[in-house]
Amino acid sequence: MKLGADITAFMDRLGHRFAKPELLLRALTHSSIGSATRPDNQRLEFLGDRVLGLTMAEALFFADRAASEGQLAPRFNALVRKETCADVARQIGLGDVLKLGRSEMMSGGRRKEALLGDAMESVIAAVYVDAGFEVAKALVLRLWGERIDQVEEDARDxxxxxxxxxxxxxxxxxxxxxxxxxxxxxxxxxxxxxxxxxxxxxxxxxxxxxxxxxxxxxxxxxxxxxxx
The missing domain is CATH 3.30.160.20 (Double Stranded RNA Binding Domain)
Known part of the structure; x- marks a missing residue:
């Protein structure tokens, strides 16, 4: 499949080359432009949320073996919340390559926090389906980076x-x-x-x-x- 220069550049920023690039294209397709012949990213979003959750739960569990469930839960929530996903999405320029309907484009969809967060989860799922959990986990840990080490501060309500x-x-x-x-x-x-x-x-x-x-x-x- 021939990809545009913008998608190729995004894969470089993401740090994963897709064996099945159609997975990435689906992950980037918002429901506002989806159709029977162009599936949107909602199913991938559902899966990506779970991949992200397991990755962060595992990372927190092993990072602090003395932490109680009550201490781990707010740290987990801070790492998987929509704002954090959207922040990572901005970090890799995900908004620049989203496939949006006209109404979403006109209303600034490429900058919307909820839309960016959902798309980030979809991209995580696309990597998981393309290459398996270990690859997806490594990508998430790399992209979230210092956020994981600094989560105690971010976890405050x-x-x-x-x-x-x-x-x-x-x-x-x-x-x-x-x-x-x-x-x-x-x-x-x-x-x-x-x-x-x-x-x-x-x-x-x-x-x-x-x-x-x-x-x-x-x-x-x-x-x-x-x-x-």
């Missing part, structure tokens, strides 16, 4: 941590407001602002309100902690 920060300084709990909602009903994009009574505020955008709230809280908490 940002909304809870920000509320504790405010209460320790005699402030009421932070307020969260939806300042913008974009995208179609089946794939909305939310921009959330978190604000403290003292005036500090940050905004974040994600494909779910909870994700956007967490991201906004994390960003504000990081700024506040760096300022002290």
């Amino acid at each position: 940002a909304k809870t941590a920000l509320q504790e920060w405010a209460q320790a300084r005699g402030l009421p709990p932070p307020g969260y407001e939806t300042v913008k909602r974009d995208g179609p009903d089946h794939a909305p994009i939310f921009t959330i602002e978190v604000r403290l009574a003292s005036g500090e505020a940050e905004r974040a955008t994600a494909g779910a309100k909870r994700q956007a709230e967490q991201a906004a809280a994390r960003s504000l908490l990081t700024r506040l902690e760096n300022a002290t």
Whole structure:
């Protein structure tokens, strides 16, 4: 199968040459452009979520043999959440090669967190089907890289941590407001602002309100902690 230069360059960034490149093309095909003759990536996304989950569960289990289930669970959630998958997708320029319908392209689909995260899981599944679990696991561990070593920091629940920060300084709990909602009903994009009574505020955008709230809280908490 002859591939375009953009797909070939993406495989270089991904670090895997597909024996069956049609798997990669399917992984890059969003449901907005899928058809009977052009299958979309939703089934691969389902599989990739499980491959990613097993890889991270195994990595965390063996990295800290003294950790309890209660300690491992938030670390796991931090590594497999949609925001993290989308961050890795941006790292390898996945958005540049996504196959999208016109409506998704017009609404900025190549930058949407939920869409990028789903596509990253689909690509992981494509590697798994193409070359097996060990190859897919090695690819995930390489792409996630330092995120795994730094997961203890990322695993904190940002909304809870920000509320504790405010209460320790005699402030009421932070307020969260939806300042913008974009995208179609089946794939909305939310921009959330978190604000403290003292005036500090940050905004974040994600494909779910909870994700956007967490991201906004994390960003504000990081700024506040760096300022002290």
